[in-house]
Amino acid sequence: MPHASLHDLKNQGLYRQLKTITSEQGPEIDFNGRRFLNFSSNNYLGLANHPLLKKAAIDAIEKYGVGSGASRLITGSMLVHQELEDKIALFKGTEKALLFNSGYHANIGVIPSLVGEGDFIFSDELNHASLIDGCRLSKAKTNVYRHKNAKHLDQLLSNSPPLLNFRGGYRRLIITDTVFSMDGDLCDLPVILELAEKYNAHVFLDEAHATGVFGKRGRGVVEHYGVKSDHPRIVQMGTLGKAIGSFGAYVCGSASLIEWLINKSRSFIYTTALPPAVAAAGLASLHLIAEDPSHRENLLQNIHYFRNGLKRIGWDRLLPLSISPIFPLILGDALKTMTLSQALFDKGIWAHGIRPPTVPQGTSRLRLTMMATHTKHHLDRCLEALEELPLEGLK
Numbered sequence: 001m002p003h004a005s006l007h008d009l010k011n012q013g014l015y016r017q018l019k020t021i022t023s024e025q026g027p028e029i030d031f032n033g034r035r036f037l038n039f040s041s042n043n044y045l046g047l048a049n050h051p052l053l054k055k056a057a058i059d060a061i062e063k064y065g066v067g068s069g070a071s072r073l074i075t076g077s078m079l080v081h082q083e084l085e086d087k088i089a090l091f092k093g094t095e096k097a098l099l100f101n102s103g104y105h106a107n108i109g110v111i112p113s114l115v116g117e118g119d120f121i122f123s124d125e126l127n128h129a130s131l132i133d134g135c136r137l138s139k140a141k142t143n144v145y146r147h148k149n150a151k152h153l154d155q156l157l158s159n160s161p162p163l164l165n166f167r168g169g170y171r172r173l174i175i176t177d178t179v180f181s182m183d184g185d186l187c188d189l190p191v192i193l194e195l196a197e198k199y200n201a202h203v204f205l206d207e208a209h210a211t212g213v214f215g216k217r218g219r220g221v222v223e224h225y226g227v228k229s230d231h232p233r234i235v236q237m238g239t240l241g242k243a244i245g246s247f248g249a250y251v252c253g254s255a256s257l258i259e260w261l262i263n264k265s266r267s268f269i270y271t272t273a274l275p276p277a278v279a280a281a282g283l284a285s286l287h288l289i290a291e292d293p294s295h296r297e298n299l300l301q302n303i304h305y306f307r308n309g310l311k312r313i314g315w316d317r318l319l320p321l322s323i324s325p326i327f328p329l330i331l332g333d334a335l336k337t338m339t340l341s342q343a344l345f346d347k348g349i350w351a352h353g354i355r356p357p358t359v360p361q362g363t364s365r366l367r368l369t370m371m372a373t374h375t376k377h378h379l380d381r382c383l384e385a386l387e388e389l390p391l392e393g394l395k
């Protein structure tokens with residue numbers, strides 16, 4: 001629908017609009033002079049306004065000022081960037097890590113650094129938009145496999161020609177979210193690694209929604225599955241803007257991978273470095289997560305409580321089985337979804353409707369997310385509001 005007018009978008013329930021929040025990013029937010037319960041944040045651990053992160057940011061401003069002044073390769077590479085990269089590598093259990101200014105930057109920069117014309121990408125159909133854009137920019141031939149369908153992935157891999165023009169980069173690259181951002185389900189990492197072995201492919205993992213949440217120590221889905229963190233076939237990225245509570249992103253892997261990205265990744269090279277306060281907050285968050293598991297524990301309890309609540313009110317039928325803080329209530333129709341999202345909004349519940357092109361046609365949904373800092377009272381109020389929705393024909 002490349003030539004759709006704004007008018008068409010409105011008629012189809014696809015029109016998008018900004019809503020300006022006037023409070024901090026917590027379980028309750030202020031909009032238009034009214035308090036809302038926030039069920040639309042990726043701030044899963046509730047750390048975005050944690051006192052320790054705020055203090056770290058303020059201290060960094062006192063020490064380094066506000067702006068970083070240049071790209072990392074010019075004069076923008078500050079001690080705090082280095083400290084954060086070392087901490088990420090330690091946290092993720094890899095040799096090295098490299099900061100990017102956001103997950104979007106990382107994905108559009110790393111993928112074209114790993115594969116190019118003549119190479120082959122195998123991409124899950126529900127991968128995040130930034131991965132899709134990274135594939136496009138790479139000019140590699142992109143094969144899209146059906147969501148988590150190992151048979152289809154195997155078939156596409158077996159159809160790709162044998163290694164002909166290996167140039168030291170990766171020839172076959174399987175790309176997947178580890179936690180799918182709009183569905184909350186996990187990729188089948190062990191199966192993907194088996195296929196990568198069978199076809200001599202590498203694997204690029206997007207841990208955006210997993211970092212800080214999954215695995216015994218919050219290191220992500222790689223840890224959740226007990227896969228070696230420095231597995232030679234895996235390149236990992238994740239963002240610092242979601243559960244970590246700050247901003248920016250990382251790629252981690254071997255020292256030679258990081259050296260390569262510093263030299264080749266355009267979205268790393270040609271942009272001003274992260275502000276020092278942002279890096280310092282990310283660093284403080286990783287320290288906090290390592291030392292204090294209570295944030296993750298609270299989140300897991302809330303996930304459990306909310307899932308049981310949905311079952312009680314009969315909404316679980318709309319829900320795929322998942323253990324993540326992302327609850328997609330799939331309604332199908334975009335207009336219906338936006339009507340219900342508005343109805344919740346009227347009840348003081350902030351729960352976004354998600355529509356195409358973010359999700360496939362016919363799978364529009366209310367996407368609710370849990371935070372460690374939601375109280376039982378918050379969760380109960382949300383469940384009550386859902387129960388009161390006019391849902392004829394849906395449940």
Ligand SMILES: *Cc1c(COP(=O)(O)O)cnc(C)c1O
Binds near residue numbers: 107131206208209
């Ligand atoms: C949010 C997200 C990104 C982008 O990360 P930002 O740091 O917000 O730019 C990338 N991949 C996935 C799967 C995401 O959900």
